[in-house]
Amino acid sequence: MNYSQRRIFMDLVGQTSPVPLGLEVEKAEGVYIYGKDGKKYFDMISGIAVSNLGHNNKRIVKAVQEQAGKYMHTMVYGEHIQSPQISFAKILTKLLPENLNSVFYVNSGSEAVEGAMKLAKRYTGRYEIIACRNGYHGNTHGSQSLMDNEYLSQAYRPFVPGIRFIEYDNIDSLKAITNKTAAVITETIQGDIGIKIASQEFMSALRKKCDDTGTLLIFDEIQTGFGRTGKLFAFEHYDVVPDVLLIAKAMGGGMPTGALVADRKLLQVFTNNPILGYISTFGGHPVSIAAAVASLEELIDLEIIDQMDRKEELFLKHLQHPAIKEIRHKGLFFAVDLDDADFVKRVINTAYENGVLMDWFLYNDQAFRLAPPLIISEEEIVNACKIIVDAIEVNR
Ligand SMILES: Cc1ncc(COP(=O)(O)O)c(C=O)c1O
Structure with a gap:
């Protein structure tokens, strides 16, 4: 420069x-x-x-150009029927287990995490959320509340109340999950601690404890998703399926976007009592989601x-x-x-x-x-x- x-x-x-x-x-x-x-x-x-x-993938670039030439922003997320959102949801949910059958679009990873925190509270009527030590979930106030890094956090307190931490890949620590816990949010494979991979035993015990206590299990696959770990999503390495899957980063093939994927009965909590439970102007932007469709198709078609x-x-x-x-x-x-x-x-x-x-x-x-x-x-x-x-x- x-x-x-x-x-x-x-x-x-x-x-x-x-x-x-x-x-x-x-x-x-x-x-x-x-x-x-x-x-x-x-x-x-x-x-x-x-x-x-990679960069400048022809299929993704073409999808972006074509969508930009048709329409870009028309209305805040959730009001208009836009074909890229439908196409992406159809392709993605077909590739996922049955309970991950509905997609709620946002703009970034942090926004997906924020949405998941709200969803868990609203769905369970509980407020305690458990995260794992040394996890990373984003930089907005809510998502940063899920991180226990003192150096990065000390200047920004107070954060969201009701957050507790457990040790990732430590079965003993799962006793902190009780029938007061709304959700456990964790990366499936921890990234920013320098890659930490949990055992099958831990993952199975985590799933069971969440089932036993009525706690939602939320996997943050914002970094590990879309093939990064050798499977479409890292949870496929384990015999465990989350209640909510959080995606962003590679989803848009270079365009900004993110989403929560869950059973439609879970995502429906945002639609009533109160309505407009989680809204965003640009969520599911048609150009970003056209890129997401092309990117996912390319990932699959090129094997x-x-x-x-x-x-x-x-x-x-x-x-x-x-x-x-x-x-x-x-x-x-x-x-x-x-x-x-x-x-x-x-x-x-x-x-x-x-x-x-x-x-x-x-x-x-x-x-x-x-x-x-x-x-x-x-x-x-x-x-x-x-x-x-x-x-x-x-x-x-
Ligand atoms: C695991 C994980 N979760 C959440 C985020 C936050 O995503 P974003 O930067 O799009 O807000 C990141 C970003 O690095 C991440 O790696």
Whole structure:
């Protein structure tokens, strides 16, 4: 980025950290982002698990263009019948278990979480919500109430009352769930702690405890959804189905959107007593949902998920270096643990200089995140891994 562009960016555009990466983007295509500096970068982050089908996917772009040419916003969500919303709901619910048969559209992951909190209170008549320690659910007041990270939260209290925390993947901690609990909200696989994968025993016990106490089980698959972990949704790795599924990020194929998916009897609570229980002007925006339809069809038609075991194995084969302490992974979601925050920082910087974009985890600075577009080819995996391993070697 030339000096004046960076300066305008820093002065006129709201910032989220004192030292933004500041890559000036010219265009993006497939697994690559092209900088205005003429450099080409492997995108190993997918905009934090958004671009699962890569950049500039022709089918998604065409769907966006065609829908924009027909109509964009016509009325707040829920009033008009718009064909993209119907198409997406039809395709998605056919791919899901029977109880996940209705889709409530919102604009983002955080909004899906907010909606789920309201839905759980309204449906059960209870107010206590249980979340897992080290989870991430978003940055609005409600969603951030579900996080126990003191550093990120201390400046913004008070949050929503009635929230309790349990340990993820700890069966003992499930005794906190009682007939006073409206819902348990958890990521199916925890992401920002540096990937933590619960056992089948924990998931089954969690489902049972929720059933026994009349508590809704809500899975946040905002990061893990749409193929990221090697299944369409991560809960398919377990013999457990949630009452409510929260989706966003990759859902829109690069366009902003999100949704709650549940049985229609649950979602109906927003329609009466009081009516307008959860409304939003832009929820289910037709252009975003046209992109979501194209994206889901592409994911299924290209049988991308079927190729993921092989790609995951290839990453593991080529990501080998004695300085790597552990790789936690599911599908194309990897936490490469170097057990040293400063080392991680140097490796990320060197990889960036050499054309690979990687990232940190929100709650874990000992590991770096790899979540490439799922369309990455085997040759691209080998090439990207070489640059990453070289970056580890020069910084060890
Ligand atoms: C698991 C999870 N839940 C919720 C969110 C919040 O989504 P959004 O940033 O779209 O509000 C995120 C975003 O990173 C996420 O990873």
